[in-house]
Amino acid sequence: LESGALLQAGKMLNALHPGEIAHLLESLPMAQREMIWELVNEENGGEVLTLLADEVRDDLISKMDVSELLAATEGLDTDDLADLVQELPRTITQEILDSLDQQHRERLEAILSYPEDTAGGLMNPDTITVRPEVTLDVVMRYLRRLRDKIPHQTDILMVVNRDGKYLGVLPLTVLVTHDLDDTVAEVMSLDVRAIPANWDDGRVANRFEQHDLISAPVIDEEGKLIGRITIDDVVDVIREEGEHQFMGQAGLSEDEDMFAPVLVSTRRRALWLGINLLTALMASWVIGQFEATIEKIVALAVLMPIVASMGGIAGSQTLTLTIRGIALGQISGKNTRWLILKELAVGSLNSLIWAGVVAVIAGFWFNDVNIGLLIATAMCINLILASLTGTVLPIALEKLGIDPALAGSVLLTTVTDIVGFLSFLGLATLFLI
Amino acid sequence: LESGALLQAGKMLNALHPGEIAHLLESLPMAQREMIWELVNEENGGEVLTLLADEVRDDLISKMDVSELLAATEGLDTDDLADLVQELPRTITQEILDSLDQQHRERLEAILSYPEDTAGGLMNPDTITVRPEVTLDVVMRYLRRLRDKIPHQTDILMVVNRDGKYLGVLPLTVLVTHDLDDTVAEVMSLDVRAIPANWDDGRVANRFEQHDLISAPVIDEEGKLIGRITIDDVVDVIREEGEHQFMGQAGLSEDEDMFAPVLVSTRRRALWLGINLLTALMASWVIGQFEATIEKIVALAVLMPIVASMGGIAGSQTLTLTIRGIALGQISGKNTRWLILKELAVGSLNSLIWAGVVAVIAGFWFNDVNIGLLIATAMCINLILASLTGTVLPIALEKLGIDPALAGSVLLTTVTDIVGFLSFLGLATLFLI
Structure with a gap:
């Protein structure tokens, strides 16, 4: 009977958005937190981990074994995976890297090569790029083929030249309102300036706030597009900056867990x-x-x-x-x-x-x-x-x-x-x- | 010669994004601030005002006459206009209301009927709605007609029934990746729950953070769609909440102007x-x-x-x-x-x-x-x-x-x-x- 109730509770829990599950976990005293965490299924587990405050996350991770961690990291966005990997012991990091295909591994290593609090560390390499010379019709057909693989919070497509240099953006709102025979070059916007990978995250946040951006391209020193930053990660930066100032005055870390032992x-x-x-x-x-x-x-x-x-x-x-x-x-x-x-x-x-x-x-x-x-x-x-x-x-x-x-x-x-x-x-x- | 230099400076200034102009103004001592404000053209003026910290804004407004204020408020988004109007003397508010056409006036009055720090006060009534029974092809043609009138930060279209009740959303990414013969009902998403207009802004911010939203529908007590909230306004709420906690500890307001007299x-x-x-x-x-x-x-x-x-x-x-x-x-x-x-x-x-x-x-x-x-x-x-x-x-x-x-x-x-x-x-x- 009790296991039936647990099953029911687990179903209700996993129907929540990962962000809501993370919030629930953060609001629970230790013992209950671990009980609820047991009920979170593998599909949600990884994303919930990336959304938790550092301290709560580290605590839960410390109690997981390698196979659980590998299962949790499956299917994560590359930028989220990068955040998580940085908290893990070296041995497990290597196992995770080995479990990825070459393309994913290279992308992950690209992010890990930048400090966590820079544009490079915030970015996600999973971008959709288009060439300036193709028509909107071609872009549309390309997107239909991608369908469910279009990354979250995609409001703009990145326009790059043959060498991968960033040229401008094609907003979806432009794509759906212009003639399909137009070329990307004719309708693309030059308003969104690319963010250099070495900018610190506070500066990135200011740029997002001042330009009302939802996502923005990130480039390396040569102007090549290497990823994009999305507003959800910027919101975290802003929230953490505020909490850092507030909590810092009392000598507390912004990641301090209210329900720590x-x-x-x-x-x-x-x-x-x-x-x-x-x-x-x-x-x-x-x-x-x-x-x-x-x-x-x-x-x-x-x-x-x-x-x-x-x-x-x-x-x-x-x-x-x-x-x-x-x-x-x-x-x-x-x-x-x-x-x-x-x-x-x-x-x-x-x-x-x-x-x-x-x-x-x-x-x-x-x-x-x-x-x-x-x-x-x-x-x-x-x-x-x-x-x-x-x-x-x-x-x-x-x-x-x-x-x-x-x-x-x-x-x-x-x-x-x-x-x-x-x-x-x-x-x-x-x-x- | 000097007026030539001023003209040049004005051009450079107005080429900036309104958010950047606002940031610049906030970083200047009084005398210089007023000098630079003089150079901001009418087209940017209104939006810059809405982006300034309350105290800086109030100060600049107090030095503007009615005709300047009317010019500045022209072309503003309805939610920004609502923010601004609440800071103005009653007599000017009336003049602004009179200058609007009936549809705009009704929308503005709808926002003003909710307290500023609720979902209703945050929302913008300018939403694009579609009916569930139409095909994506019809939606596309509708959007092409709207073209430049598509509001900023539109990532989803709102699906409503004949009575204006909110049913779900049609993300642009779904629109561009599905068969144009599909109906909205077949492909729309039910994942985005509508936000009741009376929610306080902190709760709205938590919802946005936990669900990684870019925009969200707002409904009245009867479930009718009355507007949408966009992430840029939520970012402001989060930033202000953080500053309020930090500055409040020292008895300061989050709007405190560092360069006040x-x-x-x-x-x-x-x-x-x-x-x-x-x-x-x-x-x-x-x-x-x-x-x-x-x-x-x-x-x-x-x-x-x-x-x-x-x-x-x-x-x-x-x-x-x-x-x-x-x-x-x-x-x-x-x-x-x-x-x-x-x-x-x-x-x-x-x-x-x-x-x-x-x-x-x-x-x-x-x-x-x-x-x-x-x-x-x-x-x-x-x-x-x-x-x-x-x-x-x-x-x-x-x-x-x-x-x-x-x-x-x-x-x-x-x-x-x-x-x-x-x-x-x-x-x-x-x-x-």
Whole structure:
């Protein structure tokens, strides 16, 4: 009876779109996830794997044996297969390569020769190409012969010359609306510029967004067509870029599995907490240098977190804006100076406003004008420095090849904490003691 | 001579794709932006406006007069026009509506009747529909007549019955590969389920991602086809959702213009700083309750920021993960309990690890075992509570209709600061004094 229910559940599951199955798996705790994964049939299995978040996928793959993996990779699009192969142990990769016919193997190796996060790594070599001199009628007959072999998300056919050089595209909408006696050359579009294989994926995504593309040709250095990129893969790039920025701020990877086992999650988070503990200890050490001052004026201990925290907030606003600007390609050498000056101005104005408010509150609270003046001065120093750090730091990190989305917030907080405590307690020691 | 150079620059500018012009405008400081905007011709102007970030667009619109706006809106897709119209003053909206023919006006009003962030608000009513009983040959002839009027990103034709009810789709790839004597009914696909007009845009985006769609039909409550959504608009939704989460954490809007005037930026950021000042003051007030304790043991003032900051970090990791899970639709009633328990376990384990490390460091630093024990206990309390808050808070906010991406981080920091200071200084008062 129970196996009957399982059979029924399996049927319902496999009737879903692979993308939906992947989403379901990602939303399940470990034990249930493995149970459901058992029910996914071989036909869907490979595609589901390619659609899962890296971490979930790696976990499921680690529990599959070679024959299961070979079965799952059968019938996958070459670009999806390439994504999957890169996650597998070398020995299995070789078996998969051996199981392919020569044409497929060469195509797969072509993709694997490009880094995963470039146009070459994103592309799919399965394109339909036509020659400029043939008529639309010939193209139509060619397509009818291909029929079910037409790749997914084919909105344009690629026009290439005898040497395989990319010339332009023939959109299907043009094909179905023009005279069958016209030649491809007469009706093809030159609007779609080919994407060089070495472009990074962020740049590819911007091109797709700015040109509203569904698919685009990819060429090598000689201008030869070597594949095409489709919007579904670009959507993944955009989604991942957004998640990378968001999750990176908290030291998390965009592939983090919400339902990973407790020990795995603990280990991964521990590293970030450890790094932050170091910066907290540095801030404490700074405070420790002023123990004598605090002993005399305890009000300083009460107020000092305000200075540090306001600097952190102002800095993180600037940092966030700059990181997004870098990701969108909006920040260049030309406008960096302008941006820094602008953020300095915004930081200065806001520091004046809130330093004033805090000065009044602190002054009345502790019944001491000097304390008010002191915290106002320290806040101005910290907020202005925070604005400067918030712009300069991510730009500098980017230039150094360090990911600002990951390292930016820790480094910024270190600066704002230390400067906050140092300026507040340092000024107090100089002027109030 | 100078006007010649300007003319040349204008030509180069208008040869760009509207998406590229929009990107260029967004990357320029105010003064230059307005200069370049002057050079954009009327033909591109409208589309560029629809592609700009809201804030940049609103600014440029505010400087245009009615006749310029009318000229810019001419020839826009109905869905783009709807986006634009919603940003305009009522009087101008009426003029634009009056300038349209009846069919266009009715279509525009249909979109405007749905909220902007629903399938109905995203859709474009300009669809090509065919009847199931006609042959592919008839469809081809129909398309040839339409020719240049075929909407952008048309990969599928919608099949509807006599009453306008949605039945299925006829992909162009099917149209060009099947016998022209076949009827639409024989070859149409039933795989593309229609999207109800009242779905929110996040759900639409998930559907597109999970099904690798390029365009999809939108239906009203009666199952009648009322428009279609295309992938370019979905890409915008995905991009904006990612930016909203990322920017929201710093109290910024995803539409924030990096090059906005200093005063505008200052005013906008000031609000967030003010809110955070309130929470910082609350934390200070808590510290203030323990002035007498700090006066006796200054080491407490040195160490207390560590407790608060580690709680904040642990909490924000959990918060970030939960906010993403909510956005991806991965969190449901069924797995919430599991998730809370898991995060509690991760938080507890990590609190034990790092409380131990901090206890040793603090104990040696101040040569006092009790201080070590004290900070370890306070850190455990704060990290465990932070993990709980990080999961429960965003889920609760979401249920209350409050945006967790915006409110989550401030509220969380308030909790971790107050609990951090209260537990550390409170325990010290109880046991060390």
